[in-house]
Amino acid sequence: MDIDAFVAAHRPTWDRLDDLVRRRHRLDGAEVDELVELYQRAATHLSVVRSASTDAVLVGRLSSLVARARSAVTGAHTPAWREVVRFFTVSFPVVAYGARRWWLGATLASLAVAYVMGVWVAGDPAVQAVVGTPEEIKQLVEHDFADYYSENPAASFAGQVWINNAWVSAQVIISAIVLGLPIPYILWQNSANVGVIGGLMTAHGKADVFWGLILPHGLLELTAVFLAAGVGLRLGWTVIDPGPRRRGEALAEQGRAVMSVALGLVVVLLLSGLIEAGVTPSGLPTWARIGIGAAAEVLFLVYVAVFGRRAARAGETGDIEQAPDLAPTA
Template sequence: MDLDAYLAERGGEWHRLEVLANRPNLLSPAEIDELVVLYQRAATHLSVLRTRNPDPVMLADLSRLVLAGRAAVTRSSGGFSWRPLGEFFAYRLPAALYRTRRWWGTLAVLLVTATAVLVWYMASHPEVLSLFVDDADIDKVVNQEFVGYYSEYRAQNFALQVWTNNALLTAQCLASGVLILPVFYLLWSNMLNTAVVGGIMVSRDAGGTFLTYLAPHGLLEITCLFVGAGVGLRIGWSWIAPGPLQTRRQALVAWVREGMVVAVGLVPALLVAGCLEAFVTPSALPPFARIGIGAAVWLGFLSYALVWGREADRRRPAGPDTADLPAA
């Protein structure tokens, strides 16, 4: 074996491994991956050199480097770091929300408009509303059930229940998006239920109560549902129209990965919505204060998704998870 040629060929990788292994600060995820690959290669090189009886000095130096690489890999993979979590919420999640904004934004406009029209139509046409509920049920909803629903259980238990139910519905919309049609069924069911309740309240001149008890949590809650549904539909569209540069499988895998980012990110958002519904909606605060709190939180989410999301999409580190994404 020509040791000089072998050293010239592998020396660059060994030097890079030494630099990464001796770095005192925490490594980025990309550097950790590079460190693992270089360590594995150096271990293979050491095994090859031992069978060829090379210079003992080179063997000793390479053995020391492999040991340092192993220690660095163990340290990097075993230690806890807040950096990946920070990068997720600072870049990956808002960028994913921004990239899919046309999908969930369009759904939001269409469905909110359709729901408002249905509420008005049912309130103006009692015969249509009677197909869903009778007069006795209407009186019960207006006088007891609608307002009482929000204070029926202890606030902390109610928050957990609402969070679980909304997370399940949003997850169903996101996961079923690959088949497209189930998303519209889930959205229609939710929209019809809201329209019937709204029609009941408005028909009895209780529209103000309906908005007071719906808006504080509903603005964020329904937006999260639209986000899940919109991203789910984008996943489904990826295998219908993958684009000119990707196969259907590549586009589907890339957008499923993006969908998982959104799914994880919606969990805390829905938790906030659940807390609003349990603690703010039924509280003794004036209606304008309750609606104002919900609106402030909702506008904060939209700013995070659209304003900061645009900047995050531009600034987030490039990687295989972002490079494979086709245009939204």
């Protein structure tokens, strides 16, 4: 192929395409159609040139033109920083806010189980004997519980806590695939463990140590777990009661929204892990450590309430901005 003749024949097309790309914000309807057509032609020309010519300058110039034309035709992508801002101001809080009743239900049920278990263990020596031998309980009460928060370097411990709590929350959300049936059992295990340890510590006069070590990080940590349980249960219920939408559509929309919570909880649990590693075992007075944990908890709840309510009133659901189109159904 005579590459010079090819260039001479198609240069007007390339020049016209370059002009349209430069004026892409001021094109009328006919010019937009022309832009798309010329972009397709130029892409074909680029393929021909690459296979028939070794002229790097020509290939580079035509590649640049095609790339700019593609950007003009398809549109620019949303800047990454806008996606991040939208996630933290809309997607995550609106899903958490929408699941508030499920979230509250999981919280109250879990706290009730932990309280009943704690009272039972603390008030019945026979139950304590089933939990462990006197030596094992003494080791737990006097050493193991408190040492758990300080036996590892803070950075390493924070990483371990973060991974563990993120995994627990992920298990809860994944359980929604089977209608959320495993979620009550997961919550029961977690609440029972807290209640048993709290009961043992209380029975041996260490209630102040228990609350002083568990509240600073536990408020935010358990809130995150209960939120994960709430959205997981809500997703599972969507399978049973999809509302006016088709079941597949409702499940897909709710499933995409729930992923926002899964990602958001990574950040929440990271903060909880940092508090557990840096504040819980610190030398600060008990009131100060609990105050830091309570402040983090209040800020999180206010954040969800303010941003979630605002997004809900604006009609947001937490679904992705460009969700798949759905066919209308009766």
